[in-house]
Amino acid sequence: MAAPQFEVPKLTGYIEVPAVKEGASAHIKSFPANAGIQEIIGFPAGAEPGELVDGWHDKAIAKMGDLLGRYRSLQVFMDACVHCGACTDKCHYFLGTGDPKNMPVARQELMRSVYRRHFTFAGKYFPSLVGAKDLTKEVIEDWYKYYYQCSECRRCSVFCPYGIDTAEVTMAGREILDTVGYGQKYTNEIMGKLHKIGNNLGLPGPALQDTLEGLEEDMLDATGVAVKLPLDVEGVEVLLVTPSADFFAEPHVESLMGYGKVFHAAGISWTLSSKASEAGNFGMFIGSYENTRRAAMRIREAALELGVKRIVVGECGHAWRVAYSFWNTLIGVGAGGADPFSIELQKQLDPRYPAPQHICEFTNDLIKQGKLKFDKSLNDHRVVTFHDSCNVARGSRMGDIPGGQFIIPREVIKAVVNNYHDMAEETIGESTFCCGGGGGLLTDDLLELRVKGALPRMEALNNVVQEKKVNFLALICAICKAQFNKVVPFYGFDMSMVGGVHQLVSTAILLEKEEE
Amino acid sequence: MSFLTVLYACIFYAATAMLVGGLVVKINRYARTPAPLKIPTTPAPTTTGGVVFRMAREVALFESLFKSNKWIWLFGWLFHVSLLLVVLRHLRYFTEPVWFWVVWAQPFGMYAGFAMVAGLGGLWARRFLVDRVRYISTPSDHLMLMLLIGIGLSGLGMSFVAHTDIVAVKEFFLGLMVFDLKPLPADPVLLVHLSLVALLMVIFPISKLLHAPGIFFSPTRNQTDDSRERRHIAPWATKFDAGSGSKSE
Numbered sequence: 001m002a003a004p005q006f007e008v009p010k011l012t013g014y015i016e017v018p019a020v021k022e023g024a025s026a027h028i029k030s031f032p033a034n035a036g037i038q039e040i041i042g043f044p045a046g047a048e049p050g051e052l053v054d055g056w057h058d059k060a061i062a063k064m065g066d067l068l069g070r071y072r073s074l075q076v077f078m079d080a081c082v083h084c085g086a087c088t089d090k091c092h093y094f095l096g097t098g099d100p101k102n103m104p105v106a107r108q109e110l111m112r113s114v115y116r117r118h119f120t121f122a123g124k125y126f127p128s129l130v131g132a133k134d135l136t137k138e139v140i141e142d143w144y145k146y147y148y149q150c151s152e153c154r155r156c157s158v159f160c161p162y163g164i165d166t167a168e169v170t171m172a173g174r175e176i177l178d179t180v181g182y183g184q185k186y187t188n189e190i191m192g193k194l195h196k197i198g199n200n201l202g203l204p205g206p207a208l209q210d211t212l213e214g215l216e217e218d219m220l221d222a223t224g225v226a227v228k229l230p231l232d233v234e235g236v237e238v239l240l241v242t243p244s245a246d247f248f249a250e251p252h253v254e255s256l257m258g259y260g261k262v263f264h265a266a267g268i269s270w271t272l273s274s275k276a277s278e279a280g281n282f283g284m285f286i287g288s289y290e291n292t293r294r295a296a297m298r299i300r301e302a303a304l305e306l307g308v309k310r311i312v313v314g315e316c317g318h319a320w321r322v323a324y325s326f327w328n329t330l331i332g333v334g335a336g337g338a339d340p341f342s343i344e345l346q347k348q349l350d351p352r353y354p355a356p357q358h359i360c361e362f363t364n365d366l367i368k369q370g371k372l373k374f375d376k377s378l379n380d381h382r383v384v385t386f387h388d389s390c391n392v393a394r395g396s397r398m399g400d401i402p403g404g405q406f407i408i409p410r411e412v413i414k415a416v417v418n419n420y421h422d423m424a425e426e427t428i429g430e431s432t433f434c435c436g437g438g439g440g441l442l443t444d445d446l447l448e449l450r451v452k453g454a455l456p457r458m459e460a461l462n463n464v465v466q467e468k469k470v471n472f473l474a475l476i477c478a479i480c481k482a483q484f485n486k487v488v489p490f491y492g493f494d495m496s497m498v499g500g501v502h503q504l505v506s507t508a509i510l511l512e513k514e515e516e
Numbered sequence: 517m518s519f520l521t522v523l524y525a526c527i528f529y530a531a532t533a534m535l536v537g538g539l540v541v542k543i544n545r546y547a548r549t550p551a552p553l554k555i556p557t558t559p560a561p562t563t564t565g566g567v568v569f570r571m572a573r574e575v576a577l578f579e580s581l582f583k584s585n586k587w588i589w590l591f592g593w594l595f596h597v598s599l600l601l602v603v604l605r606h607l608r609y610f611t612e613p614v615w616f617w618v619v620w621a622q623p624f625g626m627y628a629g630f631a632m633v634a635g636l637g638g639l640w641a642r643r644f645l646v647d648r649v650r651y652i653s654t655p656s657d658h659l660m661l662m663l664l665i666g667i668g669l670s671g672l673g674m675s676f677v678a679h680t681d682i683v684a685v686k687e688f689f690l691g692l693m694v695f696d697l698k699p700l701p702a703d704p705v706l707l708v709h710l711s712l713v714a715l716l717m718v719i720f721p722i723s724k725l726l727h728a729p730g731i732f733f734s735p736t737r738n739q740t741d742d743s744r745e746r747r748h749i750a751p752w753a754t755k756f757d758a759g760s761g762s763k764s765e
Contacts (some may be wrong), residue, residue, distance in 0.1 A: 017648075019647060068549070070549070070550065070552065071549070071550075071552065072549040072551040072733060072735055073551060073734075075545065075546060075549050076730045076735075077734075079542070079726040080724070080727040080731065080734065082724045083649075083652045083654065083657050083724070084581070084639075085585070085588060085642065085646065085648060086581055086584035086585050086588055087584070088646075089648065090584070100648065100652075103648060103652065105652050106651065106652055109652065120722065121722045122719075122722050122723060129654070129655050129656050129659070130655075130656045131654035131655075157557045158580065159581075159584035160580060160584075161574070161578055161584075161592075161727075161731070162730055162737070163574075163580065163731070163734040164734070165555065165557065165736050168555070289552065289553075324743060324744065325553065325554045325555070325743045326553055326743070328743050328744060328746070328747045328748065329554065329743070329747065329748050329753070332747065334744045334745070334746075334747060335744065335746070338747075339754075339757060355744065356744075393558070394557055394558055395555070395557075395558060396558060397741055401562075402558065402562060402566075402741060405558065430558070430559060431583075
């Protein structure tokens, strides 16, 4: 780890609310996208990355009007805020940087001030009274910086008396920026790879096949059991859609092997798909309905082509939000649709299971039915805590009851480990802190923000490390895994303490040898 | 008929028209704008009944605000509940005979005026004392609090310090409602009180006071968590389901 070019916050044992330091993170700015990247996902670009297109002002205002007419959330959220301050100490990026523009209300205000100026009576005639502002290049620059310092984790929306969700404002801000040629390189480039190749890593089918075969050999060597990771097999029971990081990144790949072992032990036929080799969907990060839908269509097409009965989603936070909350709307994966588009898929999927299903729901059901055998002592070298991923916690559900997304992963963990401790209550469940790298910010050009944004989680983690000797941070999100892997060393932790829930399952599961 | 009476009659007709008209326009817009995706802040209720209960808790108890910050909750809730009592008490000036429950609310409404001003004072103090709230406060935030405190103090003044001819005031408003003008007392405190109330009515639909209707339309609070069981799709999005829009490449 190279010496950081910024001051890493010190852990104090408490999550402290910093004093307001104007401009504290104004120097943090992710790389803008070039024209090639913008074009693939259907957006224009100026001559240089970050240069606005001709007529940008009117185009941006027109786009804002368009979004206000298409999204009730944006329209209501622009009007309803009373500046009460309830959200001001809730954002991990504010807690980590002290920059007031990272307070949710101030982040929203970047757009609300322009909304007032152009779309409200008070802002048109009394701009300074109500804080209305013209859309200038400086304002656009602030939008770009601070809408890419929001991970769309929705923590603020829990605490707002009107449920104002800054993620909705950030998404709208990014879509307007994309419309005038000011996209972000990291997110939009990945979006393009997903459209062109089928996954965020740009890993083509044959390379994926090779990787999976290598992992099968590893598992055979380690366990003596031929656990398979099937690809593009037609007519099987389950299509597993998982983040592509699971195919090669550490510690993600450990969970992939865990999924494989669960399917093997339960005797349920399954497959991965080279066409739908990505659960992640960065279209949501940029608020683009069209891009989100287009990316998700791969899953629908793969499910129809392979003729599967069930669709299960691997460990990925925002992917699960898109799958759970949006797939039924976007691609008809779910129940209740009475239109031909939905019925085509419903006829094929087994109605006895929810569509889609989270891998933790899948595994937990098998555990409850007694179909999996574990030796929990195999995890006795670990003292485990669980980080609720923001998008799972506040944008989705698991199981039948509200809050099942908090219960089910913990039930899975407790079925496979003996030593488990939760972090402080105000930092988990619906109040969980984002890892600091979500929402399209998992890029090295934002490393300072990522390290500082992880501060609240690191404080909570450090407390259980000190008090309970925790040495394993269990996760169900590819972004959380990559983010923590990178930032925990800044806070003095070993990166090997970061891993997946199904990595724990993988360690403890007992597989029957074929000859027995 | 005095100029003053005619003036205030006109003011209140205009203010009522702007309040009602403005709210109709805004509520209509909120209701007609689709929410294309399921975005309840979870954990969220899975049934409509559950959503009604969640919204009721939010509106009556300020549940999310309570989770967030006990001081803002205390001052904010105190102000809103007191305002409700005060408004209910004021129904006696618009009804004859006075409804029995308005009679019951009368003593509570009288003293709620003090609690209302106290709550507003606490909220205003935060705008100076807490650096984060100071940073986000605009001139209109301060003026809004001044306006509400002005209404409260002028009202309390008439209740507890210098009584106005309340019988005549009631005659004026009862007459106003049937387009039959009755003389309004030329009491300066009363005129200040009424002017500020009219101003509040006018700015309601063009200001942050839209949080009142807004919360009922907030998708994060009013949606059921049933996305796997029911297909939810906006009219503008249905076109994607057919034709070339249904391909990933």
